Amino acid sequence: MERIQVLVCAGTGCSIGNSSELVKKFEEEIRSFGLENEISVKKTGCLGLCGHGPNVSIYPDNIIYKTVHLDDVREIVQEHFYKGRPVKRLMIDEGDYNQEEIFDVNKTRFYAKQKRVALKDCGVIDPENIEEYIAKDGYVALGKVLTEMTSQEVIDEITKSGLRGRGGGGFLTGRKWQFAYNEKSDEKYVICNADEGDPGAFMDRSILEGNPHSVLEAMAIAGYAIGANHGYIYIRAEYPIAVERLKTAIKQAKEYGLLGKDIFGTGFDFDLEIRLGAGAFVCGEETALIQSIEGERGMPNPKPPFPAQSGVWGKPTIINNVETYANIAQIIKNGADWFRSIGTETSTGTKVFALGGKITNTGLVEVPMGTTLREVIYEIGGGCPDHKAFKAVQTGGPSGGCLTEEQLDTPIGFDELVKLGSMMGSGGMIVLDEDNCMVDVARFYMDFIVDESCGKCSPCRIGTKRLLELLNQICNGEGTLETLDELESLCYTIKETALCGLGQSAPNPVLSTLSQFRDEYIAHVVDKRCPAGVCKALLRYEIEPDMCRKCGLCARNCPVSAISGRIGKEIFHIDPEKCIKCGNCFHACHFNAIARK
Amino acid sequence: MKSLEDLKRIREEAKKKMTMRLDDEQKYRVVVGMATCGIAAGARPVLNELVEQVAKHDLPVTVTQTGCIGRCSLEPIVEVFDREGNKTTYVFMDAKKAKEVVERHLMRDEIIEEYTIGAAE
Numbered sequence: 001m002e003r004i005q006v007l008v009c010a011g012t013g014c015s016i017g018n019s020s021e022l023v024k025k026f027e028e029e030i031r032s033f034g035l036e037n038e039i040s041v042k043k044t045g046c047l048g049l050c051g052h053g054p055n056v057s058i059y060p061d062n063i064i065y066k067t068v069h070l071d072d073v074r075e076i077v078q079e080h081f082y083k084g085r086p087v088k089r090l091m092i093d094e095g096d097y098n099q100e101e102i103f104d105v106n107k108t109r110f111y112a113k114q115k116r117v118a119l120k121d122c123g124v125i126d127p128e129n130i131e132e133y134i135a136k137d138g139y140v141a142l143g144k145v146l147t148e149m150t151s152q153e154v155i156d157e158i159t160k161s162g163l164r165g166r167g168g169g170g171f172l173t174g175r176k177w178q179f180a181y182n183e184k185s186d187e188k189y190v191i192c193n194a195d196e197g198d199p200g201a202f203m204d205r206s207i208l209e210g211n212p213h214s215v216l217e218a219m220a221i222a223g224y225a226i227g228a229n230h231g232y233i234y235i236r237a238e239y240p241i242a243v244e245r246l247k248t249a250i251k252q253a254k255e256y257g258l259l260g261k262d263i264f265g266t267g268f269d270f271d272l273e274i275r276l277g278a279g280a281f282v283c284g285e286e287t288a289l290i291q292s293i294e295g296e297r298g299m300p301n302p303k304p305p306f307p308a309q310s311g312v313w314g315k316p317t318i319i320n321n322v323e324t325y326a327n328i329a330q331i332i333k334n335g336a337d338w339f340r341s342i343g344t345e346t347s348t349g350t351k352v353f354a355l356g357g358k359i360t361n362t363g364l365v366e367v368p369m370g371t372t373l374r375e376v377i378y379e380i381g382g383g384c385p386d387h388k389a390f391k392a393v394q395t396g397g398p399s400g401g402c403l404t405e406e407q408l409d410t411p412i413g414f415d416e417l418v419k420l421g422s423m424m425g426s427g428g429m430i431v432l433d434e435d436n437c438m439v440d441v442a443r444f445y446m447d448f449i450v451d452e453s454c455g456k457c458s459p460c461r462i463g464t465k466r467l468l469e470l471l472n473q474i475c476n477g478e479g480t481l482e483t484l485d486e487l488e489s490l491c492y493t494i495k496e497t498a499l500c501g502l503g504q505s506a507p508n509p510v511l512s513t514l515s516q517f518r519d520e521y522i523a524h525v526v527d528k529r530c531p532a533g534v535c536k537a538l539l540r541y542e543i544e545p546d547m548c549r550k551c552g553l554c555a556r557n558c559p560v561s562a563i564s565g566r567i568g569k570e571i572f573h574i575d576p577e578k579c580i581k582c583g584n585c586f587h588a589c590h591f592n593a594i595a596r597k
Numbered sequence: 598m599k600s601l602e603d604l605k606r607i608r609e610e611a612k613k614k615m616t617m618r619l620d621d622e623q624k625y626r627v628v629v630g631m632a633t634c635g636i637a638a639g640a641r642p643v644l645n646e647l648v649e650q651v652a653k654h655d656l657p658v659t660v661t662q663t664g665c666i667g668r669c670s671l672e673p674i675v676e677v678f679d680r681e682g683n684k685t686t687y688v689f690m691d692a693k694k695a696k697e698v699v700e701r702h703l704m705r706d707e708i709i710e711e712y713t714i715g716a717a718e
Contacts, residue, residue, distance in 0.1 A: 003648040003660060005617055038645070060617035060659045084631030084662030124618050134604065135611035135619070143601045256607075257598045265599045 003038050004081055007057040009123065010043035011209050012202070012241055013050035013363075018070070019043075022054055025070050029077040039081055045210015047123040049092070049110065050202075051362030057105075057123065058086075064105045065090040094382070109379055110361055115342065117350045118166075118326035119366045122210030127245050130252040133213040139258050141332035142217050145224055146266045154225040155181055158328065161336035162348035167193055167284070167321030168399065168425045169501075170347075170414035176318055179308035180226040183316035188228035190219050191312065191319040193289060194235035194242070197281040198397025199448060201428035203352040204322035206364050208235070208242035211326070212249035218328035220259065220270045226318055231272045234289055236279040246274055281398070281452035285500050286311075286319050288454065299456045300500035321426065323352055343369030347413035357394070357430035358384045367412070374408040377431060388433040392516065396425030398445045398452075399505030401512025402438070421512045423505075437534035438517040439524055443471040445509040453503070460503030463494040467510060476537040479525040488514060533596050536581045540597045545571050547593035554585035554594060616652070617659065624657045625703055626678040632665035638672035639691060646692040647675070650699040658703050671717060677702060686714040 008014075008023050026041045047055045052066035056076075063086055065076065072090060079085045092108050105111055116122070125132035133139070145154050159174025180188060192215060196204040208215065219231045235243055250272050253259040261269045275293050282288045283298040290312050292298035311317020327349060331339045343349050347369040353376065356362055360382030367376055373393060377383065384390050392402040401422035403410070410416050414424050432441060446468045455461045470487045473479045491507035491514075498504045514521060523529050530538040543554070543563075552567040554574075562579045565572030574585070574594075586594045598604055612619065629635070629644045644662060651658045666674050671688035675698065678684050685708055687698060694712055701707045710716055 001645065001649040001652055002614075003644065005615070038648070061661050082631070083633070083636070083664060084629070085664035125615075131607065131611035132615060134608050135615050137608070139604055140608075143604055147601060262599075264601055264604070 001038065002040055004040075004061075005059045006039060006041045007044040007059065007123070007126075008041065009045070009047055009053060009055045009057070010127075010241075011046040011050070011053075011206055012239075013046070014053035014055055015241065017054035017067075019054040021070060022056065022068060022073065025073045026056075026077070029073050030081070033077055033082050035077070035081055042126045043128065044125060045122040045127050046119075046206040046364050048114075048119075048364040048366075049361060050364060051360075052092075061086065062104050062106065064092060066092055110365075110382070113371065113375055113380055114366050115350050115368050116366050117330050117339075117342070118207060118214075118323050118352055119210070119364070120330065121214070122207060125211065127210055127212055128248050130213060130249065130256060130258075133211065137333065138213055138329075139217055141329035142220050142224075142258065143264055145221050145332060146264050146268055151181060151225050151227060154221065154332070157336050158225070158331060161331045161339040162346075163324065163327055163331060163339065164347065164414060165321055166323035166327075166351065166426065168396070168423065170424060173320060173324055176308060176320070177222065177225050179306070180228075180316045180318045183309060185316050187230070187313075187315045188226055189312045189315055189317040190222045190226070190228045190231040191289070191293070191317060192219055192231070192233040192235075192325055193284060193286075193319050193321050194233055194239070195277050195279075195284040195289060196236070196239075196322070196426060197279070197284045197452070198426055198428045199445075200356040200430050201354045201397060201426050203354050203364065203427045205239050205242050207322050207326050207352075208239070209245055212242075212245045213253065214329055215246075215322055215325045216249055216253055216259065216272060218325035219272065220263070221328055221332065222318060222320065222325070223270045224268055226316070228318075229269045229271065231270065232275050232293055232312070233272060234275045234277055234283070234293055236283075237276045238279045243274065243276065250274070280454070281448070282454040282500070282502050285502055288500070289319065290317065297454075299454045300502070302499060323427070344411060344413050346415055351412060351424065351427060353427045353429045355381050355429050355431070358388065358433040358436070359431040360385045369413050370411040372409050372411055373403065376412070376429070377408065381431070384431065384433045388435060390431070391434055391436055392432045392438065394422075394430040394432065394441065394509070395428065396423035396508070397428045398448050399423060399501070399508055400425045400428075401508050402432070402441070402516055404516050421508075421515060423508075435532055435534070437475075437530050437532040438513040438520045439471065439474055439530075440532075440534045442510045442513045443468065443475060446471055446506075449502075449506045453506075457497075457499035457503060459494045459497040460499065460506060463490060463498070464503070464506050466490060467494070467507065471510070474521065474524045475530075475535040477524070477528045477535075481522075481525055483525060484514070484521055529597075539581045540576065541574050541579060541581060541583070541586060542595050542597060543572050543574055544593050544595055547591055548572055549591050549593070551590070553588050553590065557584040557588040559584065613652075613655075616655075621657055622680075623659045624680060625659075627651075627658060627660045627703070628663045628676045628678070629660070630664070630666040630672060630674040630676075631662040632669075634665060634669035635672045635674065640673035642692045643673045643675060643690045643695045646695040647699065650696055651703070654699070654704060656699070656703055668714070671714065674714075687712045688714050688717045 056065045155177045163173045164170040287301040288298040307317040352366045453460045548571045555563040562575045673690040675687045
């Protein structure tokens with residue numbers, strides 16, 4: 001009889017950490033203790049603590065072991081499974097409170113403030129086994145919709161819940177469905193936008209890897225609501241694990257009769273197809289995505305007509321993001337009022353964020369709307385590592401902006417973040433500390449946009465390239481105060497004239513850093529100095545003669561032999577002509593004798 | 598599957614394989630001491646019997662193990678926690694007594710005084 005279940009995370013992050021080998025090792029060790037009838041090992045989706053992977057979760061104790069190596073497996077099996085002593089050294093350690101003998105992860109700071117709705121069964125079920133999803137009341141919502149509700153009732157319920165698109169724009173999902181429902185057409189289409197493109201964002205990927213059926217079920221519900229019998233999942237080929245799990249999920253759902261003809265004997269047909277994208281950022285834009293599905297080059301078209309009127313193959317189409325779909329079945333099962341009770345008045349429900357950058361707990365978190373940024377960054381995320389000072393948090397990816405320390409008490413919501421010059425976006429949240437140069441950050445995003453601009457309209461194609469050149473000038477110390485004015489005015493021109501959302505929002509990271517961190521820009525152009533010490537052209541390394549102990553460690557670490565001197569005899573000196581400003585000497589010196597100016 | 602009944606049937610069947618991962622509120626938590634002292638005194642059959650009986654009767658109970666509880670001479674020891682955190686400690690357990698604990702304590706909320714640590718002392 002089974003008494004313990006071991007769930008090994010098989011998401012992308014943990015797979016890189018060799019979690020598939022871990023599964024084999026666990027099975028092997030469990031067999032060697034003769035416990036194979038008592039303990040089973042399964043693969044599951046993301047538990048959120050991606051930075052500490054591979055993660056292994058143990059039921060019924062509800063313990064998570066982090067950073068589990070192959071060598072740790074024997075200890076876990078012997079100590080925990082055989083002798084009943086959980087291995088404390090592998091548990092989540094938040095430092096300053098006593099661990100219970102059996103440690104419940106829901107009480108850790110990382111999980112205590114989270115509320116999992118879209119990620120509900122992610123990390124609990126095996127994503128490759130439809131029966132585990134069904135055991136967790138999967139496909140009940142689809143059954144309820146098909147047998148008890150009319151299309152209009154489904155749309156009303158979603159509208160009433162206040163659910164807004166989780167892909168970035170924040171448009172009311174119910175209203176979108178209503179538009180498509182109102183269109184008269186012999187054929188309509190449902191699309192799932194899984195073309196997650198923001199640098200550092202992996203929310204949708206984790207949902208698809210951890211619980212693909214939640215998206216399939218919601219798409220079928222959407223199909224029923226608007227009167228569509230066919231759906232496409234548009235996903236980038238760069239997400240191989242997610243694509244595989246989706247394929248498996250669709251195959252299983254068809255075998256169980258949950259997709260296909262005459263679902264639940266109600267006469268409703270719904271079929272799904274996967275379309276792979278080549279990973280172009282612009283294809284996350286609705287009209288470009290539709291072009292790409294039709295086999296054309298992914299380039300946006302002017303709106304209107306909106307996809308709800310004329311989408312794929314000219315037919316009415318709804319496009320929703322993965323995370324939006326992941327909420328649908330929960331709303332149908334628990335009711336719109338339940339969903340409204342989470343979050344704030346204008347932003348209901350929860351939001352998944354991919355925490356990254358200079359943060360202790362890199363990973364995936366889901367919090368109710370209205371939680372403050374401070375809670376997410378400091379309480380759940382654990383703050384900046386190595387006692388560095390927090391500088392800013394970037395939300396909304398290349399279309400968003402930066403928020404500063406003073407703005408951290410803002411409750412998270414669509415409108416609240418826009419008011420501060422940033423946006424919710426799809427949920428990337430990148431934390432920056434004192435070592436990040438804000439001009440460099442703006443340059444990074446602009447570099448990304450220049451790469452990803454489709455080239456259809458000139459404001460975006462040429463304008464962003466010019467923006468990047470101006471930012472490069474500033475970083476190289478060639479900028480003046482006029483450069484800043486030019487930068488700003490070009491930003492507004494692009495915003496007003498670009499064809500699609502990508503171009504219109506492309507200058508946001510520049511405008512936002514320019515308004516929040518103008519002093520840093522001014523330091524670059526007036527003092528020719530980079531306060532964070534990132535922009536190499538503005539950096540100088542010098543050895544302070546008074547501090548130098550003549551040990552020669554700096555010279556030994558210099559890759560270009562730019563440092564000269566004699567050990568024990570002569571003070572060392574950096575040749576600025578040869579120096580490539582790598583900073584090796586700065587980190588090597590034990591006596592803080594090297595100054596970065 | 599062709600109807601909601603089919604879905605329900607598959608769900609009930611599938612649930613049995615993952616009872617320990619469902620969200621249902623658990624009524625009791627049963628902890629078996631499985632340190633060397635416990636195992637030597639025969640805790641393993643006790644643990645297996647508990648797990649089997651709980652599954653057989655489909656009870657809202659979690660069965661886990663722990664290390665040495667500290668009274669090695671009284672092993673095998675089984676602790677039963679209710680939802681309020683009240684603890685009942687049973688000592689000198691064996692498979693037969695374990696079955697009785699399931700049937701009387703876990704199913705009928707009746708504490709078996711004569712097996713408790715109080716009676717043993």
